[in-house]
Structures are given as C-alpha cells and as structure tokens.
Amino acid sequence: MTKTEYEEKRYINREISWLQFNARVLQEASDISVPLIERLRFLGIFSNNLDEFFKVRYATVKRIVEAGKGGKNELGGIRAKELLEIITQIVIKQQAESLRVLEDIDETLIKENIFVIDETELNNLQIDFIKQYYFENVSTALVTIILNDLVVLPNLKDSAAYLAVKMQMKDGSKQFALIEIPKTVNRFVELPKEKDDGKNHIIMIDDLLRYCLSDIFNIFDYETISAHMIKITRDGELDFDSDLSKSFVEKISDSVKHRELGEPVRFIYDKTIDDDTLEYLMEKMGIDNTDSIIPGGRYHNKRDYMGFPSLGRTDLLYKKITALPVKGLSLESSIFDAIATKDYLVHAPYHTFSYIVKFLREAALDPQVKTIKITIYRLAQISHVASSLINAAINGKTVTVSIELRARFDEEANIRYAEQMKKEGVNLIFGVPGLKVHSKMCVVEREEGKKLKRYGFISTGNFNESTAKIYTDYTLFTTSQPILKEVNKIFNFFETNYRVYSYKHLIVSPHYTKKRVFALIDEQIELSKKGKQGYIRLKMNSLSSYEMVDKLYEASNSGVKIDMIVRGICCLIPGIKGMSENIKVISVVDKFLEHSRLYIFGKGDHVKMYISSADWMTRNIENRVEVSCPIYSEDIKREIIDTFNICWSDNVKARLLNTGNENEYRKNNNTKVRSQIALYDYYLEKLKN
Template identity: 45%
Template sequence: MPVVVRGAGLAVGGLARVTLTILWQVSRVPDCLAVCGELFPGLPKSETTTMTFPYVSKEISWLHFNARVLQEAADPQVPLMERLKFLGIFSSNLDEFFRVRVATLHRLVKIRKKAIDLIGQDPVDLLDQIQQLVLHQSRQFETLFDELCGQLAASGVLLRRENELSPAQQAFVLDYFHQQVRPFLVPLMLNRKTAPLVKDHQIYLAVVLGRGGGEPDYALIQIPADRVSRFLLLPAAPGQTEIILLDDIIRLALADIFCYFDYDCFAAYTVKLTRDSELDMDDERFKTFPQKIQDGLARRKTGKPVRFVYDRSMPEAFLQRLRKVLHITNVETCIPGGRYHNFKDFMAFPQLPLQQAQYPPFSPQPHPQLLPGRSIIDQIRERDLLCFFPYQRFAHFIDLLREAAIDPRVTTIRLTAYRLARNSQIVNALVNAAQNGKKVFVVMELQARFDEEANLYWSDRLREDGVEVVHGLPDLKVHAKLCLITRHEGRKKVRYAAIGTGNFNEGTARLYTDHLLLTADPRLTGEVHRVFELFANKYRIPLFRHLVVSPFQARNKFRRLIQNEIRQAQAGKPSFIDIKLNNLSDPEMVRLLYRASAAGVRIRLIVRSMFSLVPQLAGLSDNIEAISIVDRFLEHSRFFIFANGGKPVYFIASGDWLPRNFDRRVEVATPIYAPQLQQQLRDCFDLQWQDNCKARLWDEGLTNRFRPRGANEAPVRSQMAFIARYAAPAAEPPQDQGGCA
C-alpha cells in the first residue's frame, strides 16, 4: 500500500525543499481523506494540523516499472528473441538500481533518524521492502528464462552446458578456449590472507578445487565477457543451432586452468558483486574538477558491497567462506539466483534465422519538412520544426552540425553534452567545425553517472582539436539538451537553436523516444544564448521570460501553471493538465496535483518509471488518471500541456519532476509556440493515451494491470501506430493505428 507522508515546505538558498515524514500506511480510503483536510477545502478535517497526502516511495514504484519490463519478457505476443532482450534490460536496470538507489539507502541507514526526516521513511524498512520485491521478481525471472530456453529448443536453438557436448564439440570448445579465452583469465586463490579485489558489475566463477578426500581449495575466476563474446555458436547438425555460454566454456576447461596442481574434482558457481557506485569527491582545494572525478572513479572500484548474487546451488559452507573473504557482513545484501548472472549480455544474443523471432526491421524516416538538397539552416529559418525520435531521423541534427561546420557565415557553435555515442558523430562534426575556424564551445557534464570516464576522454579529445570545453556550474549537474549556432546574415547575427528532451546521442536516438525543437525564433534562441553565457560567466544569473530553466524558476513556473488550472476549475471554467514524463516523485508537485484534482481539474499522466502519486482515490485524486507504457522503444520524451483558460500552453523539457531536476540540475523546458507543432504534441499525447495494448494503469495497489479494452474497441499500440504514421506519405495519414503484436 502507498504511505501517507507529512510534508513541510522549506526555503533553502532560494530553492524549495520538501521534508517528508511517515505517519502510517493507508489501509482505507476514508482514513486517507481524513488526513488531507488541510490541503483540500471541503474534505473532512483532520485532528492533526499537519498537511498530509499519499506518497509512494520512488524506489518501490521504480521496481514496479521494472516488473513491467519483465511482463514484456513474459508476453507470448512479443517475438521470442525480443523477449530475451527484455530479460537483459530487466537485469541491466536492476544492476543500476542497486548501484545507485540501494547504495544511497545503505548510506542513509548510518543516519537513520535524520534519514526518516529526509526521505519520509525508515531506510531500513524500505530496504526490507526492496529485498522482498527483488527476491520475488528474481524467482519470476528464473522461471521465465527456463521457459524461454524451452521455446528456443522447440525452435531448434539449444543452449548447451559443458557436460552436454559431443566429443567433437568438446574439442572445438577447448580449442576456442585456448585461443580466445585463456589469455584473459587470472584465477584468484582464496587461501591467501589478503582479500581479492572483486570488480563491480562483473561475474565470476567461484570454484571448489578438490583433491582426493582432503580439504578443498577455493578460487575466483572473472568471466571476461568484456573481452570475449558471452556466446559461442557450436558445430551442430543441419537445421539446428547450438550455443554455449562463456561461463560453461570456462567450466569445461577448469582442469586445464589448474593443471599445474593435482586437483581431481571441480565445481563452479556463478557469483556477482554490486558495489556502491555513488561518486565521492574530496574537497581538496588544489585539485581540478577533472582530477576529483578521476579520484572518485578510482574509489568507486572499492565501494561498499550492496548486493551479492550467488548460485543458490552453492554449498552453504562455501557461501559463508566467500562472504567472509569478501567482507559481506550484511546478510540482506545476499540474493540467491540461478546458474547464470549478468543477463544484460543477452541483449547481444546471437542473431538467429528464426521466423518472426524479432521485431520487423525499422528505419527512422526523414522529416517531411526537411527537404534533401536544401540548406537545413535555411529551412529552420522558414519555420520551427519538431523532430520525433526514433520515428524520424536523428541524422538531421548531425547534418545541421555538419552544415554549420563548413558554412562560412557561421561563427560559433555551442552545445551541451551529457551522454555521447561511443563513436560520436556529434564530436566529429564539432571537431570539423573547430578545424574550419569556428569558435566551438562545449559544456561537458563530467558527473553523468557511469559516463564520467567517457566524458573525461571526450573533453580531452575536443580540447586537443581546438574546442573550448567547460564543465558546467559548481554543485549543479548540467542536464539540459541545448545547441546554439550563430551565423552572420547581412549585418545581423542570427541564432539557430536545438532544444531537446534527450541526449545528443545517435545510438540512443534509435532506441529512445524523444523530441527535438529546431528553431530560429529570437525569443527562444536569445534565451538559449543566455544559458550558455551562464556557463561562461558562472556568477551572473540571467532573466528568462520564455525558457523555463532549473534551478532558477522551473519550480515556481510549474507551480503557477498548476495553480492557474485550480483557479480556472474553481471558477467553473474548463481546465486540464496533460503530462508525459519519465519520473514524477517531487513531493510538492504531487501535493499540487492532488489539490488540482480535488478542485476539479482533469489530469492525465503518462509516467514511465518512478511515480509517487496515487490516482483514483475517492475525494482526493478522482480526477487523476495515469498510465505507463513499456514497449519496443524506451519512452523518454517529456512534455506538458496546460489548458490555460482556453489558450493551451505547451512545453517540452529535458528534466523530470524529481527534486533533483528542479533544485540541483540545470534543466531547460521550452514553450512550443507554433500552432502546427502544438498540434503534433497534442496528437502524440492523445495517441499514447488511447494505447490499450502496452499501457498499464498506475493504481493504488501498483498492480501493473494492462488498460482494459472494450469488446468492440479496436486495439491501439501507440509505438506501432507512430511507426506506421511516420512511414506513410504525409498526404495520406495511416488509418490503422496498430494492433497488439
């Protein structure tokens, strides 16, 4: 059940903060209403004068999002190979959850009493809830994997263990082992006094080495999946595919690895250690910011263990020995699992010629108003354009940078970089511009979690090629997605801007849904220029009249927009709020949305992951409906539509509604002024709201129920409908909105 929290607004350094304290768990709706009287006039008064409202822990709501990923893996209508990928996505998601969210909760346990005031719940209780949910989902995961292996076998694809190989296959695998795998193996013997350094995010074989009937020895062997493919195709009969995992290749070769000794019995169990990956940086005054990042990355390697996953068939005595050697003192961090871990590797499972085992091929389409053979800059000058990825080509933005790099009238290019592709074409275009004499200025965020090392590399690479690189603002992570091109046209400087919801990353642009506004509107481009001036002159906070910029005025702006809808509803005028986000857990925004619902504002929310609001509670959130869509692409776009007294206002944004996005990051939301682009956002929201194939309901019980479809209601799968819509000629919009796969 969701929890009721007490909220008190505090002003700290001019930025709003909310402190939460747990009161009790909601067991009946009337109890919930009774404690909300101070917030909602007309509702029953509470005996307490403290403001209270239902609030779901963001960690718990996130775990239910990951359960929706598991639902996709379980869905027989999803192609078989895609179901394996969803298992990989689930595993990868859970790894990051433990490295970040669970690690933070373990830190809060050390200040348990203060933590209750900070997060509104006892971190020990929350960790217990997380443990129970994770164990339940792990059992579901293992059952699903066994089921999918059975379906693969029925399709002629067999996963072979080391003891299931024919003599010819054994010889093939051992030859492969010696040629490709053995050079990367360094066994760590566990009978020494010093503890081995077990790497985060890697899997190991914990090996029992027997010798006659004597006392066994023990060793750890890292499985080098970062150097060698996790999967090996075996020689097999015609019409059949056989695959062995790298784990089992090493199991087969254990006698060869330890041939120098007289061991005659071997057993191996997969284990995995997850460490606290929060980046700790010291306050050394004489170190540069990049040096502090590098030192923090070094300390991350020895972070405190927050999860130890092990093969449940491991003997108890060996498990206890491992825990002692690896200094795993908290039994709650130990999670039993199956024979294999690190299923993220299954996202790169070998491509197999199975019919209908994968989604149909998909290619992003050209934007209908960006004509080939014409200057992109000229076309942006004529009208604002809104690109929708991955349905439309991200290459348009790369082509814009390439054009600017060689345009003799372009003088400067400025860009914020958060996560770049591994072989970034964005970087290549910026380097080309610098080599052509343009002034190129990049704000590189070094604290982009798990991309810190890559961003240090890109910073050095760009500087070497003449690009000016800065690292944002002190104590603020730069998450805004901005690009600004300045061009001399006659006697004027004309600016062109790209303002987006997602990273400038051609890799994720094929997997994530995002919007990117291309504009020459001076109201917007002038303020984008001010944002970049803020990075160059860190102590001057500019005034923004159009852009909504965190941490300076975003909280106040969205507060006023919600309050305006409340006033409209109270006056009997039409009012609504339509929001699409990845995460919505900011306590103040949750409280304001409850107030708006109680006032009669119709609120529709499409929220993918963290969601702390409880919809459809009688008398409190009756007017709030919320769904989450999980499908082929990761829903990542963020936008807002407010009725605004009959003159709707539209925004796209780089940030979610979490405290960090309002208060501790530089985020930018831009208004969408062009009526045709407003209509595109309206159509996008309405189509997703109609989804009755991949939309799940957010409800009080966090049940992950699929939105029900009426007997005569046509199936609508919004992502497939977008693929059809953008692939169709502009003059002939598709009639079929896409069915359930």
C-alpha cells in the first residue's frame, strides 16, 4: 500500500460521513415501525439538515475549490473538486430515496383516512374554502416577481421555495414569473369535512397557489399557465466587515442580513419543469454547471414536514413521556439546600429541565445570592432562563452573561435577548476574540455567614427549554468549591483573555483539551502495555479531528478496548486489523436527538469520567471555549455508566459504523433493547428504590 492509499483508507471524509448520518435520519422516515406522522417529521429533519449542510459544509469545500486549493490533506484524502462531485451524486441518490419514502408515506396516510390532495382533486366545498382562504390568508402575504429581459432578477432568498410560473401568451410570446411560497402561512391547510366519515383532507400551500394562478395573474392574456417549484441554497458563512466604528452586535446583525445574499451553492428544481423555463431561470440567476444542480420532485422545502399537523391522531405519534423528577430534588423546596448536601445529575429529556429554571429563579430571589454568572449559546424562543436572569438583575444581583452571538442560525434570537438583558442591567460578554464560547456552565455566589459559597451547574447541552424536551443531555448540579472556583476562572478569562489560567479539575479548550485527553488515553495505553486491560468509552455527536482519531488508533494498537457511541460525523474507521481492531462504533438515531458528550477512561475503582460540551472536532478543541467536567460522586459515576451501557446495548435503533458506511442496523440474539425507552424505564425504577 502506498502512503497516499494508506492516508485515504485511514479516515472517512467528514462531509461523506455527515451525509451518511443524514441517511440514518432518512432511515427513520422509511421505518414502518415509526409512527406515521413522526415519519413525515423525520423527512422534514432530513431536508432541514441537508439545507444546513449545503449552506455550511458544501459552501466551505466550494470556497476551497474557488481558491485554487486541492484541500486533499484536510478532506480525508479526496481533492476538493472531486469531493463536490461525490457529494452531488450522493445527494441526488438521497433525494430520490426521500421521494420514494414520501410516496410510501402518502400511500399509508390514505389507509389512515388522511388525504394530501393537490389542486386537481378538489370538490366544490373545498374549492369554495380554498378561494376564501386564499383571499383572506394568503394573497396579502404573496411576493410575486414578474420576469422579463429588461428586469434584473432580485436575489432569491436563501432556502425559500418559489413557484416558477410560465405563461404561454395568446400572441405566441412567453411570460415568466416567480411566486415566493409565504413562510407566514402554515404550509399544510386542513380542509373542511363534508361528513363525519373520519376522513381528513389536507392541501399544501403550493397546490393552493397552483389552483389560484388565474386569480394571481388575471391581468395577463395567456392561453396556458404552469408552475413548478425551485429552491436555491446560499453560502451560510458570516462575513464580518472591518468598520471599527461598528459594535460587535451591529457587525453580527449586518452579517446575518448579508447571509441572504451569499453565493448560491445548490439549485433544486422540479424535474418535470419545461426546459425553456429552466434555462431561462438559470441564466437569470447566473447559475452554471459548477454549482450543485439537483433535480427533485414536485415539492421542495420538505423541512416543513417537521410541522405536519397531528390532526388529533395520537395513535400516529410517539407516545409522549412525562419528564421525571430526580430523587432528592424538588421544585417545591430549595434547590440550593439539596445540592449543598450532595451532587445531583439531571438527564434530559428523561428528567425535567425545570430544575435549571428553578435554580435560576431561586438565585434571582434569594437575598443572600450576590452574583450569577452563566454562558448562553442557544436560547428558546420564549426563554424562562433569560427572564430569570433579568429578574435577578432587577433584584440587584450582579448578573454576568456570556452570550454567543455567532451560534449559527440562532444569531437573531440571541441578539434579541441580549438587547433585552442589557436594557435591564445584565453585564453582557460577547465571547472571546477568535473563539466561540460553547461551554455550558453557571456559577452563583451566595453569602453564608462571613464567607461566599459557590453553587452551580455544568452541562453538555444548551440551556434551552424547547430542545431539552428532545435532546439528551447531562447537567451536573454541584457545590464542589474546587470545580466552581475553576468555573469562575473561565469567566475571568472571558474578561481578561490575554491571561491563560491553569486548571486542576476542569478540562478547558482551547488551551488544554488535546493535551489532557491525550494524557488520559496514555494512561490506558500504559495499562495495556503492563498486561492489564485499558478501556475507553466515549459518547459524542461528532469525531472529525484527525489528531484525536490517530490517538485512538494508537490506543487500539496497544490493546486498549474502545467502545464509542457517535451520533453524527465519524472520520474514524473501526475494526481494521493493525489500525483499529479494538475499536467498535455505533450510532443511535431515534425519537430523541442524542446530544450528550461523555468520556470514560478505565474501569472499576480507577475510572475517570467527564461530561463535556465538546465533541472531538478541531473547532471544539482549538477554536472554542469548551469545558469538560469531572464526575467525582460515586453514585453519579455508577448512574452514568449504567446509562452508557444501556445505550451501548441498543439493538433496535443502533447502527454499526464501519468501512462500508452502509448504516447497517446492529442485530444480535440478545433481548431487544431500544435504549431511549430503556433509559426512561431505568429512571422510573430508580424512583422506586
């Protein structure tokens, strides 16, 4: 094997690995054991993921090509131009599969008396309703662009869907137009029922507009009219100008606005569109064959299926779970008193997120609390976390919030809350120059006697009430003064980032993560060299740092057993003799989004364990402020190992990650374990003991 061949077989390309992850999401949409409406919603997630992929990752590779760089070393042994072609081919196949899945779902919907109909299938009652609905709810929201050779086409909005309209005029000429599908109106319109026969009829806004084309274009003298959907995806990278007179908030705001004008990176069209319409539009938009041009079906922006109406059919949805309490914690008594005696672990969504809000509200009201410091990455649209912090500032507490304004695609929401908090006297820190603040932590100082005592929590997830219902995350509540003293050091670093602090307990990026993690791996390597069993268990969203991959290969070659649960990107290739034969990797994609990061080194009495905000990606290790927190409580260690083992035992929703990237489901003769259901049962049982 040549050196080049070795390098190419040593890693899975990051972009290709991500597309394989999104294929796992599409598998959920195609899985007939998944409730029917949930399958549609997974189809929406697949589409939304793909949009973001093109805005960010595809756009990055395209910039490498345009800069005249090969990018082979950074791209897992594939040249950038070749990679763009591979991505396009994979996406075309996945889009075709998504259309097949949608057709299958539509057929099954009919069996459930749910009919998604188009403009050709309307009866008289439905036509009357459609007409009234259009004039009352849709017509005022429409943006319609009439195209001709004299008019410069305005920049089409990123990821918006448009109907490309062609009118064949009676004088023999052609007139083209674009209708923007309005986002302010629900994509799915429920039609009235004629009789109590249990049937539900739904029409998409796209088809409602197709029916109403004669109303929209009634001033034109045409013979025939047709409409086909198109969509353009733009480069989502933020570009900051160098105007020193602008504040950081102003620069972020301007960049978000300019994102809508980014370079096109993907153009999708209905494959039944007339050739002359397609050619005209591509010429108008300046799109050529260097861009990713993907033929699709009649409908685009399938991400809107995430909001498909439930129609009252709870039988076609996942059974809702009731978030559980944590034994020893109560929403009706002091959280501070409880965690003063011992550490507690909250595991969302199995446990209620309300403990975090309760902690902050208690801190806001407690006369003995003097300061609150917290990092914020992504807030909910309606955030009780933000309102609690504002409440604390109004009550005279010194509140410091490090809010990350560059949290991709959530910039506007974070700016809005930042402005509200600033107005109420919250001390805001807008990250660190050159680094994103991705750590999830809070520390409160409380006056007890003549001393200040610290209380706090460190988490793997965003402090977001909405995502806490569907993302799995660990949050550690603690009064460990050594740990919280180091959390306080990180806030000092935010304000005086020319100083680099040292940490005994926390592992902090960008200065220490690689060094400290390598040392922990080396301990397991040394154990194996001495004839003992080195053991590493990892759970994370993504693994793409080649340095971290190489270190795990080194450990494997030394005999260290490595079990990994990686939801998304995994550039490591497991199970290769002489390289990774002691490494096994699974990915679990199910009802909840697996989001927690967990590192376990060793076993038995000598285990070292960390929950973390950091995946093992270069950006997390070198370009972000991340925090990995040690677990010292033996009870919590046992609980976390139990939860890892349950997830590792999954043989229903676990896929094996291997050289072929086939997303093969793990099959064995063991008792069936669907880990997310088993974890809920595990916590139910803990409440009884």
